[in-house]
Amino acid sequence: MNAIAPQNAPCSALPTIDLPDCRIFPQQLTRAAALIDQIREQGQASDRVLHQAFRAERKLGKRDRLILQTLVFFVLRHWRLLDTLLAPNPTSTLGRLGMALKCAGRLDERLSELTGVDTAVIASPLVMAADPVPALGMQFSLSDADSRRLIEAFGDAAAAVATALLERAPTDLRVNVGGGTRDEVLADLASTGIRGTPIPGLPLGIRIHDSAALTGLPSYRAGAFEIQDAGSQWITAACQAAEGQHVLDLCAGAGGKSLGLAQAVGTRGRILACDVDADRLARLPERSRRAGLNNIECLPIVSGKDPALTQRAPFDRVLVDAPCSGSGTFRRHPELKQADIDLAALCTTQSRLLDEGAMLTRPGGLLVYATCSLWREENEVQVMAFLARHPNWRLTALPEEISRHVETDPNGMARLRPDRQGSDGFFFAVLAAPRD
Numbered sequence: 001m002n003a004i005a006p007q008n009a010p011c012s013a014l015p016t017i018d019l020p021d022c023r024i025f026p027q028q029l030t031r032a033a034a035l036i037d038q039i040r041e042q043g044q045a046s047d048r049v050l051h052q053a054f055r056a057e058r059k060l061g062k063r064d065r066l067i068l069q070t071l072v073f074f075v076l077r078h079w080r081l082l083d084t085l086l087a088p089n090p091t092s093t094l095g096r097l098g099m100a101l102k103c104a105g106r107l108d109e110r111l112s113e114l115t116g117v118d119t120a121v122i123a124s125p126l127v128m129a130a131d132p133v134p135a136l137g138m139q140f141s142l143s144d145a146d147s148r149r150l151i152e153a154f155g156d157a158a159a160a161v162a163t164a165l166l167e168r169a170p171t172d173l174r175v176n177v178g179g180g181t182r183d184e185v186l187a188d189l190a191s192t193g194i195r196g197t198p199i200p201g202l203p204l205g206i207r208i209h210d211s212a213a214l215t216g217l218p219s220y221r222a223g224a225f226e227i228q229d230a231g232s233q234w235i236t237a238a239c240q241a242a243e244g245q246h247v248l249d250l251c252a253g254a255g256g257k258s259l260g261l262a263q264a265v266g267t268r269g270r271i272l273a274c275d276v277d278a279d280r281l282a283r284l285p286e287r288s289r290r291a292g293l294n295n296i297e298c299l300p301i302v303s304g305k306d307p308a309l310t311q312r313a314p315f316d317r318v319l320v321d322a323p324c325s326g327s328g329t330f331r332r333h334p335e336l337k338q339a340d341i342d343l344a345a346l347c348t349t350q351s352r353l354l355d356e357g358a359m360l361t362r363p364g365g366l367l368v369y370a371t372c373s374l375w376r377e378e379n380e381v382q383v384m385a386f387l388a389r390h391p392n393w394r395l396t397a398l399p400e401e402i403s404r405h406v407e408t409d410p411n412g413m414a415r416l417r418p419d420r421q422g423s424d425g426f427f428f429a430v431l432a433a434p435r436d
Contacts, residue, residue: 014122015081015166017074017104020063024106026114028064032071033093039076039335046076046335074100076334077166080141085122092116136162141337146327149375157419161374164419169331171208172199172230172423177263178292179224182206188219201405202233207422223290228256231328231416231423235321235370236260237402238414238428244268245316250304250357251275255284255296257321262293271296272312276303304356314362322350324371324378328425331418347377354386358393364435366396370428379427380413392434 035053039046050072054065075082075096082096085103089095098115101107102122112119128135137147140162150158173196175182182204189196194212199205207230214220214227236257241247241264249258252273262271275281278300288296301309324346326336354369361367369386371378387393397403397412406414406421416426 014103160419165330173206173225174228175204176291231426239317247317248315249273249319251321254280274299274301313360318357318361318367320357321370324373327374328372361433367431374425383429396430396432
């Protein structure tokens with residue numbers, strides 16, 4: 001890891017904030033600080049807090065919204081580095097915002113007085129620690145524990161992955177089969193000034209390259225496409241669901257992958273979408289209707305051993321998209337970088353869900369385990385522990401049309417990296433049940 005942190009290496013590249021070329025007003029900073037504090041104190045998702053704030057403040061113009069969104073996400077993404085730059089002065093949310101503007105040369109006297117950050121140019125670069133763990137952590141605003149996990153997972157590529165996690169995530173779409181072809185959807189988007197390109201290897205995938213209010217488009221309301229990260233689309237493809245099959249989405253959430261699976265099994269197949277969060281699952285019926293699908297059943301459950309579920313078994317395919325740290329989504333949810341996450345408890349839940357999923361899979365069927373985590377203990381370690389508990393099960397290779405677009409280890413387990421595939425960070429593995 002010397003490429004990350006040679007002895008007392010300077011970090012000369014300070015983060016820059018991509019704000020509109022306009023004057024920043026004190027009230028914008030105080031509003032951004034209030035939103036950041038709300039996100040952190042209430043443990044809410046940053047995008048949801050911003051969405052709710054913008055709905056409540058209809059008078060905010062497009063530029064004001066962009067400024068607030070940019071400030072909030074920048075501070076959450078660069079929290080640790082901003083604190084390091086502020087040291088030894090006391091830190092505060094307004095102080096972090098002031099330092100963010102200072103790094104970009106946008107801190108004037110008014111904003112300096114408000115934030116308590118002086119306007120002097122940062123003359124000398126940061127000096128990085130000799131130990132690669134805190135060096136990586138400070139430069140990319142990760143905790144030392146997460147920095148260590150990233151190095152364990154990616155070795156010399158850790159800095160490249162960490163860099164990508166600081167960038168803005170793209171918006172990906174999945175075309176609904178009944179909503180037209182991908183080319184037709186691309187043409188419709190282009191007619192509204194939205195630029196998109198096909199995602200290689202995903203026949204229904206589109207990546208959007210500009211900010212756009214997609215949910216307001218007539219084509220979206222008509223069910224032509226879903227907003228879904230490419231990583232989720234790859235996981236759906238890894239299930240290899242076929243016409244007429246009976247598929248269980250055990251941790252369906254709001255049902256994005258269930259919708260893709262429903263298209264794969266066709267009108268003769270059935271999808272059972274389950275989750276312990278009934279409120280999230282309640283969003284799926286409307287999404288299903290909009291997509292023109294009528295082969296999805298929603299079932300809130302307490303666990304994978306719920307009698308209402310087990311009596312429906314076995315299933316040809318079982319997807320366990322397990323609850324996890326969400327480290328692969330740091331771009332979209334930078335608040336998770338400072339969250340107090342009980343990783344041991346999550347790993348226990350993941351292990352239990354794998355065992356429950358196995359009991360629900362028919363002989364010879366497939367169990368797909370997936371997370372949006374980058375950490376080995378939630379991914380490869382979980383799968384290998386499952387195989388030790390269930391020696392008759394085996395890892396199975398991904399189809400070639402998937403494996404040539406994703407990274408796989410010698411055992412066939414797959415990773416998606418934001419710096420390579422452009423998607424969020426994901427892991428998935430396909431496990432085959434014994435035939436008797």
